[in-house]
Amino acid sequence: MLGNLIDVFPTGSNDVYVVKDELGKQTLLPAIGDVIKEVDLENKRMTVHLLEGLRENEI
Numbered sequence: 001m002l003g004n005l006i007d008v009f010p011t012g013s014n015d016v017y018v019v020k021d022e023l024g025k026q027t028l029l030p031a032i033g034d035v036i037k038e039v040d041l042e043n044k045r046m047t048v049h050l051l052e053g054l055r056e057n058e059i
Helices: none
Strands: 004-010 015-020 026-030 036-040 045-048
Touching: none
Parallel strands: none
Antiparallel strands: 004 015, 015 026, 036 045
């Protein structure tokens, strides 16, 4: 598990999801088809594909 979705930033072209892991580190995920593969609202799960460099965007 990458973490929990804690915030969404609208940027105009696409949203950016802020995901926080159990250690408190945050990862920014662009809400684009190459990254967000599946959203399961019923089970509160999202399947993502971490493109190269996304983990470097931790804040």
